[in-house]
Amino acid sequence: MTLSPSFKRSLWVFHFNTGSCNGCDIEIVATITPRYDPERFGVRLVGSPKHADVLLVTGPVTKKMAPRLRRVYEQMPSPKVVMCIGSCGQSGGVFYDSYNLDGPVDDVIPVDVYVPGCPPRPEAIIYGVVTALTKLERIERGEE
Structure with missing residues (x-):
């Protein structure tokens, strides 16, 4: 698979909230x-x-949001990269023991880049996107 030069320099990002407290969402807006x-x-x-x-993706995946997250993931064209933003999406965070959680994001869809923090700083989110870009370049070279 070959990525066009314009693709390498213009990543388009879609944000999906799966049930977070909106702290990560505010940081994405700040970013x-x-x-x-x-x-x-x-x-x-x-x-x-x-x-x-x-x-x-921000927040832990609730039972109601799991099928919606899968549908959004399937609608994205390949190659695609999934970034999990914040501690809640990685481990459940403060909601880890909730009856309504389906689990962290990587239990529902594959995750490529993790950005830890509660909430993560905008610099960390930008670093995660740059890491996603290098991952896409590795996919192009056939290393993954």
Whole structure:
């Protein structure tokens, strides 16, 4: 699979909240502001998973959101990268023992990049997106 040069420099990101407290969502909004300027890396937030290259997932996966998350993941074109933002998506966080959780994100869909924190700083989110870009380049070279 060959990635076009424009693809390498313009990652389109779709954000999906699976039941978080919105702390990570606020940090994602802060990340896309001119202060941090993720567009210098070609990162753009899009409104449809059908146009996205990277899926940002925040929060632990509730039972109601698990099938929706799978559907969004399946709608994304390949190659795609999934980023799990925040501690809740990785382990359940403060909600780890809740009756309504299906588990962390990687129990529902495969995760490529983890960005830890509660909530993670915008710099960490940008670093995660840059890591996702290098992962896509490794996929192109056939290393993964």
